[in-house]
Amino acid sequence: MSATARVSADGKGKPVLEVRDIAKSFGGVHAVRGVSFDVFEGEILGLIGPNGSGKSTLFNCILGQLTPTRGTVSVDGQAVTGLRPSELNHKGISRTFQLLQVFPQLTVHENLILAGQEHRGTMFSRLFMPGDAGLGGEADRMINFFRLGHLRDEKAGGLSYGQQKLLDAAMAFMAGPRLVLLDEPAGGVNLTMLGALKERLQAVNRETGATFVVIEHNMEFVMSLCTRIIVLAEGQIIAEGPPETIRSNPDVIEAYLGH
Amino acid sequence: MSTLKRYQFPALIIALILLAAMPADLTGLGIPWTGFKRYGLYIISLWLVTAIAAMGVNLIMGYAGQETLAQAAFLGIGAYTMALLTTKLGVPYFVAFAAAGALCFVVGILLGFPALRVQKHYLAFVTLAFAVFVWLFIRNEQWLTGGVFGIQDVPRPVIFGIKTRPPLVFYWFVLFMTVVLAAVMWWLLRSPWGRAFTALRENPVRAESLGIDVRSYKLLAFAVGSAYGGFAGALYAPLVEFIDPAPFALGPSLYYLLMILVGGMGYFLGPFVGAAVGVLIPEWLRFTEGLAPIIFAVIVMIMVALAPRGILGLIEQLLTPKRRPHSDVTGPTLGAGATLTKSSAEKVTS
Ligand SMILES: Nc1ncnc2c1ncn2[C@@H]1O[C@H](COP(=O)(O)OP(=O)(O)OP(=O)(O)O)[C@@H](O)[C@H]1O
Ligand SMILES: [Mg+2]
Numbered sequence: 001m002s003a004t005a006r007v008s009a010d011g012k013g014k015p016v017l018e019v020r021d022i023a024k025s026f027g028g029v030h031a032v033r034g035v036s037f038d039v040f041e042g043e044i045l046g047l048i049g050p051n052g053s054g055k056s057t058l059f060n061c062i063l064g065q066l067t068p069t070r071g072t073v074s075v076d077g078q079a080v081t082g083l084r085p086s087e088l089n090h091k092g093i094s095r096t097f098q099l100l101q102v103f104p105q106l107t108v109h110e111n112l113i114l115a116g117q118e119h120r121g122t123m124f125s126r127l128f129m130p131g132d133a134g135l136g137g138e139a140d141r142m143i144n145f146f147r148l149g150h151l152r153d154e155k156a157g158g159l160s161y162g163q164q165k166l167l168d169a170a171m172a173f174m175a176g177p178r179l180v181l182l183d184e185p186a187g188g189v190n191l192t193m194l195g196a197l198k199e200r201l202q203a204v205n206r207e208t209g210a211t212f213v214v215i216e217h218n219m220e221f222v223m224s225l226c227t228r229i230i231v232l233a234e235g236q237i238i239a240e241g242p243p244e245t246i247r248s249n250p251d252v253i254e255a256y257l258g259h
Numbered sequence: 260m261s262t263l264k265r266y267q268f269p270a271l272i273i274a275l276i277l278l279a280a281m282p283a284d285l286t287g288l289g290i291p292w293t294g295f296k297r298y299g300l301y302i303i304s305l306w307l308v309t310a311i312a313a314m315g316v317n318l319i320m321g322y323a324g325q326e327t328l329a330q331a332a333f334l335g336i337g338a339y340t341m342a343l344l345t346t347k348l349g350v351p352y353f354v355a356f357a358a359a360g361a362l363c364f365v366v367g368i369l370l371g372f373p374a375l376r377v378q379k380h381y382l383a384f385v386t387l388a389f390a391v392f393v394w395l396f397i398r399n400e401q402w403l404t405g406g407v408f409g410i411q412d413v414p415r416p417v418i419f420g421i422k423t424r425p426p427l428v429f430y431w432f433v434l435f436m437t438v439v440l441a442a443v444m445w446w447l448l449r450s451p452w453g454r455a456f457t458a459l460r461e462n463p464v465r466a467e468s469l470g471i472d473v474r475s476y477k478l479l480a481f482a483v484g485s486a487y488g489g490f491a492g493a494l495y496a497p498l499v500e501f502i503d504p505a506p507f508a509l510g511p512s513l514y515y516l517l518m519i520l521v522g523g524m525g526y527f528l529g530p531f532v533g534a535a536v537g538v539l540i541p542e543w544l545r546f547t548e549g550l551a552p553i554i555f556a557v558i559v560m561i562m563v564a565l566a567p568r569g570i571l572g573l574i575e576q577l578l579t580p581k582r583r584p585h586s587d588v589t590g591p592t593l594g595a596g597a598t599l600t601k602s603s604a605e606k607v608t609s
Contacts, residue, residue, distance in 0.1 A: 063468065065464065065468070084467065084472075084474075085464075085467040085468045086467045086468075086469075086470050086471055086472045086473065089467075089468060089469060089470035090470050094468070094469070094470075095468055097464075097465065097468075101462060101464075101465040103457070103458060103461055103462065103465075104461075105457075105461065106454070106457070110454065113451075113454065114454050114455070114458055114466075114469065114471075115469050117451045117454065117455070118455070118469065118470035118471050118472070119470060120451075123472065123475060123479075126450065126451040126452060127447065127450050127451075127452055128450070129450060129451055130450075131449050131450060131451065131453075131454070133451045171469065175469075175470060
């Protein structure tokens with residue numbers, strides 16, 4: 001277990017995010033069926049489950065991309081249900097999507113500036129800022145931190161898949177968020193890069209104290225990265241605990257094999 | 260876009276010198292060139308005015324990815340604001356000019372606000388209805404707009420004691436205003452706003468998740484673009500000196516869309532190229548009597564099929580050397596994806 005486990009998962013820490021009874025149906029499909037959990041300051045929480053178990057839908061309900069059928073979400077004890085995604089982002093929450101979402105025609109450097117610029121000044125004052133909104137140096141630091149230095153001025157669309165995934169993750173950190181939700185950051189990433197990604201994520205967590213929730217299918221990756229894991233199956237939580245107990249939990253094994 | 264960008268600035272300076280000198284009589288300087296006649300000066304001035312309005316459409320559609328079918332209506336609001344304020348109230352030119360742009364900005368906000376709360380394409384429907392409404396209004400409200408008889412004798416301004424009444428002087432004035440408005444647009448697109456516009460056009464969901472207030476930026480792009488229509492109208496009225504409802508109907512609004520398509524959407528100079536085609540071709544086709552719009556439409560269809568990114572897109576494609584796609588073989592993070600890129604790059608170049 002990493003040094004990041006400075007906050008215990010047994011409820012003693014302060015919850016940054018409180019999810020209460022979130023449900024979401026698409027017509028007759030009940031993708032999420034009443035999910036409640038807390039995320040504590042500084043932890044790296046893993047969210048796993050078979051394909052179609054509702055993980056991405058849950059993220060989208062938490063972050064305002066989807067309106068949940070019922071349930072509430074609170075950040076630092078304040079209800080945020082119904083806020084637009086950009087408003088949530090300004091409360092210090094950022095995310096990545098399951099499908100790669102960088103801006104292919106912008107360079108790596110510009111992608112990172114874009115990811116931070118809305119946190120500078122007001123909309124009106126940004127009109128009078130230099131093109132990089134004063135974030136050029138910060139973007140360079142982020143580029144080096146994620147070891148993309150040699151690609152700084154390349155169009156993001158020209159990068160390899162793994163490099164784009166790394167950029168996608170880096171973008172989530174440009175605004176200095178307190179809470180980051182990553183949807184399959186390791187999906188489709190090759191082995192060499194996987195190690196780099198995990199190490200970078202742990203470094204951010206250690207250095208900034210940011211809290212993470214990570215959806216991931218790669219068990220090796222998630223078990224070694226996360227301090228606590230929640231397992232979702234058919235839209236409900238079936239298990240929760242530290243990685244070692246989850247690994248041997250018969251319900252979890254059943255849920256994965258049953259599909 | 261990079262190849263074109265590199266040549267944009269020096270080309271702009273040369274173009275400006277040419278544009279300023281070309282219509283003038285240069286025989287006094289020992290150059291055997293007598294310049295443009297009255298009609299030529301009118302056409303070249305009309306080209307610039309059209310380009311200003313098209314710049315607004317390019318901001319809305321090419322940069323921010325929204326829709327507008329009402330640019331001629333905004334041009335009309337600008338033109339009538341200018342005509343009414345100067346002929347009826349004797350307001351100074353630049354005050355009326357600012358009022359024309361400001362009014363269109365405010366109307367743009369009022370139109371866009373409800374439309375952008377709902378889904379995509381609503382702005383297209385709302386602007387369509389608005390274009391029809393504005394045209395009917397200026398045609399029917401005779402007490403204010405003179406109806407089909409229009410407003411006569413819109414004055415050309417006197418600036419620092421210089422009378423812009425002579426066609427050549429007025430053309431220089433229009434050129435100056437075009438440069439100012441183009442510079443403002445350039446500066447806006449180079450600011451963080453420009454990047455936000457690109458982001459919301461390319462991927463609004465991701466943009467929103469990065470804290471970009473997509474709704475407000477869409478609204479601002481639409482309002483600023485519409486204000487450019489108003490500014491163009493405020494130059495158009497004194498150019499033609501007599502305005503009536505016809506140029507502000509729905510047809511001309513759609514025409515702006517075609518001009519942007521032909522010129523190259525999302526290219527800074529696209530509106531100038533598109534407006535040149537849009538103003539010149541109908542003039543050349545005058546001898547065909549009523550067939551001009553049909554011929555122009557056919558030309559546009561052929562053009563869009565052959566050059567989907569417009570004339571500037573085509574030029575860029577021809578100027579850009581075939582680049583190898585990026586391969587990350589030298590990077591520290593080599594993987595399976597990289598090898599694939601590498602081999603496909605070799606296929607392209609061999
Ligand atoms: N927009 C939508 N419309 C209809 N059904 C949807 C929609 N989004 C998701 N679903 C359905 O909801 C269920 C949960 O999908 P979700 O994407 O949340 O699963 P997931 O756990 O993220 O799966 P994966 O691991 O494959 O990403 C699935 O049955 C899916 O088909
Ligand atoms: Mg998913």
